[in-house]
Amino acid sequence: MRILIRLMPLLAAVPLLSAAAGPDRNAQARAAMQSSFKAHGQAGMERLDQDATQALCSRYAPGMPPGEDAARAMAANRASIRYPADGNFLGDWKRGEAIAQEGTGKQYSDDPGKPSGGNCYACHRLSGDEVAYGTIGPSLYQFGKNRGRSEEMLKLTWSMIYDMKAFTLCSAMPRFGSRGILDEQQIKDVMALLFDPDSPVNR
Template sequence: MMKRLMISLFALSLMSGCGQGGNGEQSAASTNPQAQAGNASGNTEQGAQADAASDTNAASAVMAPDPDAILRTSMQARNGVGLDRLDQDSLQIACSNAEDRAGDQAGKLREAAMAAIEFPEDGNYLGDWKKGEAIAQNGRGMQYSDDPDDPNGGNCYACHELAAGEVAYGTMGPSLRNYGQRGQSEAMLKYTWGKIWNPHAYMVCSHMPRFGEAGILTPDQIRHVMALLLDPASPVNKAE
């Protein structure tokens, strides 16, 4: 609960630009109805209003569901994958809806994502496309069935078409065939790196994982995937 409130506070600070002040907790609860359940502090005007509202709703006996609490009683830690995996950050909270939109938080979330991208300090964006291809093919990593000592894969082919020779590609994401035609300008390098690091910097509530931000891939691995996309010698940029 404490963690969730802190996360909510962070979401609030993103939204309003200031997370300070004594009314933080109460406001955070109002931004996140899930956190509100079980929070009985009704000692402020807004809190009292919320309590009154839930009293009214109690007649219909339909409380707002709390998926986080349900998951915590429905899952068990296994092989190093613990319940802390369920802790949501502000972006996950904002994007957990049927519309797939972060609403009025989108701008702040996008800016925060952009500001946190760690670009290579030495300006070296491109590694070895062959290693990148192996990373793109590898769907393992961070599952309780995986060996935590093995490097994570990027699993790019799960969602994207890349090399011409690989027909077993998914269609969740756009085709990246001939991505290298976009060139290697600094803007292109930074955009591609940033998109892999944290796609929400460009499209909030993207379905793509935050490969850099979440520590799924290392900077070196991202360099290799960058080369797979941009190296003219990469099969992504060959006719077949």
């Protein structure tokens, strides 16, 4: 009985809490960010604007948007993918390794005139020798060795690097091509890192 009485104030608070977490919470979060974020260098206030995919994922987070909506959004993202003009998917793996290691580019303190890095190691294991890597994404060690180098595999991997949200709608992986983080040559270079038999990924 005593326990129940002690719980009463907690129980009374529940409806209030759920009201705060109601449909309005996106607007509240946005207002909080609008009032605390500042435009700084290349990081303008437009970074708070969500595109259609991000808005859809936010709406259902931490769950997934319903199948039909998700399929439509992924199809739109897939339509944004551009393939290399010369039909050649592979560049230079040594440059690719430098791009995969480089984490600067889009922050307020970075020089917008300089090319951005891919920061792949922040989320993936790639080279067998590198011991500092994140595990948000799967290991890409031995990627080319395991997957082969068919035209289909090259095209699929290019597409995933270009816009992972064409495959996993609410993926955490940056959309390197469709968001202009890496240019065509840089994507070719990280592709070579993944597929070249001499690259540290496949050795």
